[in-house]
Amino acid sequence: MxxxxxxxxxxxxxxxxxxxxxxxxxGDKVISGTLTCVNCSSNYPIINYIPRFVPMTNxxxxxxxxxxxxxxxQHDKFSSVNSSEERFKNETKWGESLKGEVIIEAGxxxxxxxxxxxxxxxxxxxxxxxxxxxxxxxxxxDKENVLIVQADIYNMPFKNDIxxxxxxxxxxxxxxxxxxxxKSLTTKLKSEGKIAADNYPFLSTTWFHTKYWVxxxxxxxxxxxxxxxxxxxxxxxxxxxxxxxxxxxxxxANRINWRLLVPDYTSTGLSQDKLKQWAxxxxxxxxxxxxxxxxxxxxxxxxxxxxxxxxxxxxxxYNGCEGRGIKI
Numbered sequence: 493m494x495x496x497x498x499x500x501x502x503x504x505x506x507x508x509x510x511x512x513x514x515x516x517x518x519g520d521k522v523i524s525g526t527l528t529c530v531n532c533s534s535n536y537p538i539i540n541y542i543p544r545f546v547p548m549t550n551x552x553x554x555x556x557x558x559x560x561x562x563x564x565x566q567h568d569k570f571s572s573v574n575s576s577e578e579r580f581k582n583e584t585k586w587g588e589s590l591k592g593e594v595i596i597e598a599g600x601x602x603x604x605x606x607x608x609x610x611x612x613x614x615x616x617x618x619x620x621x622x623x624x625x626x627x628x629x630x631x632x633x634d635k636e637n638v639l640i641v642q643a644d645i646y647n648m649p650f651k652n653d654i655x656x657x658x659x660x661x662x663x664x665x666x667x668x669x670x671x672x673x674x675k676s677l678t679t680k681l682k683s684e685g686k687i688a689a690d691n692y693p694f695l696s697t698t699w700f701h702t703k704y705w706v707x708x709x710x711x712x713x714x715x716x717x718x719x720x721x722x723x724x725x726x727x728x729x730x731x732x733x734x735x736x737x738x739x740x741x742x743x744x745a746n747r748i749n750w751r752l753l754v755p756d757y758t759s760t761g762l763s764q765d766k767l768k769q770w771a772x773x774x775x776x777x778x779x780x781x782x783x784x785x786x787x788x789x790x791x792x793x794x795x796x797x798x799x800x801x802x803x804x805x806x807x808x809x810y811n812g813c814e815g816r817g818i819k820i
Contacts, residue, residue: 556623563627599663603628693812
């Protein structure tokens, strides 16, 4: 982390300022050391340039494994499609110039959206609960306006009312309590600040999705074993995947392939090799998380209302329920 970034951070136990102890530096960056609270003396390690405010292993370990394996696959410059940029811009609708503002990215994963937040010129405070922060740091260590930390969405190490903008994509449904996670994000947002977030939808057909039949077993499996199984499953089912694309309309083939537990991203324009990689990656993403909590769109909208947002826009979007609002 850049040494000056300490000004954005606070102790997660008493909300006091932090200071450096026993650090190893390289230029203006801190490689390792400790962040110590000036009030309660709590310590938080800096490991491989990244401040750690949670244990290195936790309920999100599957995401750490997933994004460190597939650290580049969803980045537009490696996939040769602009799906991440398109989703970021369409879900946030913030425009391209936010210089002087602060953005919190909640749940960065491998950092597929971080680049586009940074490109606005804003200071980006990016975090993930899992070791996926390692993958994101690989891609964004050269950016002067990005701070990456490993932290808990329910107890973020950022000052309250610090953010002009917050986005949280593909994360809420994988937390123990989606509403509480959204509430926690709200505390970091300034008055008149804007938020964009999404959550898997709960529909009349949700429990007919094959993943919910097998998740009670797969989420308890060893992650390495499950990942191996996902690779084998996609390999075996790939001829059927391609046959479905020939026999049926694009919409129907997509629906059938997903029901067969072969995620189908043909509509994105990915190459065959990338389609396979994304299928394995997303199958593991579907079956491994400890939590998968879909929500009704009416409920999602009510959360925004209850948490004190105005100009609320909740609708079905890229990841299901998609919501934006301005904090009163």
